[in-house]
Each structure stands twice: as structure tokens, then as C-alpha cells.
Amino acid sequence: MKTIGSIDEAIAAAGTELGVSQWFEVEQERISQFADVTLDHQWIHVDTERAKTESPYGTTIAHGFLTLSLIPGLSKDNYRVDNAKMGLNYGLNKVRFLAPVKAGSRVRVRSEMAEADKIGDDTVNLLVRHTVEIDGSEKPAAVVEMISRWIF
DSSP states (O other), X not given: OEEEOSHXXXXXXXXXXXXXXOOEEOOHHHHHHHHHHHTOOOHHHHOHHHXXXXXXXXXXXXXXXXXXXHHHHHGGGTEEEOSOSEEEEEEEEEEEEOSOOBTTOEEEEEEEEEEEEEEETTEEEEEEEEEEEETTOSSOSXXXXXXXXXXX
16 A cells, blocks of 8 residues: 655655555445435346346446446555545546446456646645456456545
């Protein structure tokens, strides 16, 4: 796990891998709960019987946004920012969903500090590229560029 304790350390980390998280199983129960929270009950996510016969994947798959929402929690294995007064989600530059996450699959997140931009004397934006890997798959589930703003 990489620890970033200052703006200078963030800038020095640009272009480096920050870490790889533990594997995390995406179970059908979590997919169904996500469907309830987001009101997205499309059958490819929640109808296990229909998915067995009609889905090209032979099972239900996680919502892309569920996959995306796992990144903040899983990436805590990869890096942390110390000594900051606060951190904010500043947005996303690019999100690509490249392979489905089938119910019961295990995923993990690989994080790379793509850029660190000093915004002011006490503020830095971190652009971290997260790759959501699926156990046993050559293709990742997603590649995401997330921006966080840290005030020291």
C-alpha cells in the first residue's frame, strides 16, 4: 500500500502503481440490493432463471455502476492519503466497461497514479487510473480514471 502524506509525495508518485486490492466476490444478493437502491431491475441483473437461458453470459451480471461503486472501498487496500484536512470526489475523466462481472465472480482493483496536479498551496488533484480485474479473465471489467481533490 502506498501512503501519500503531502502534495510533493503525490506529485512524486505520478506514473507509479499504487497497489492491488484483495479479491472481492460480487454475489447475486449484492447485485439485487444494488438494483433496489438504484431502481434498475433490468432482468440481466436480477432474473437468475431468465439469465440462464437468455443471457449470452449464462447468468446474471453486475450493473456497470455497481462495479464502478466498488472502486473507492477496494482501492483502500492500494493507497491512502495521510495528513490531509479533507478529500473530495472531484469526478471522472473516463470510464469504460470492458467485460461483464458475472454473479459470483471475484474482482479486485489495481490502482495507478496517472497524474497529480497542484491546484494551490494546500490543494492537489489526484488522477488515479483504476483497473477492475476479474479473477480468471484476461479482460478487465472496467478501466476508470477517477479524480480526487485533497486539501492539506
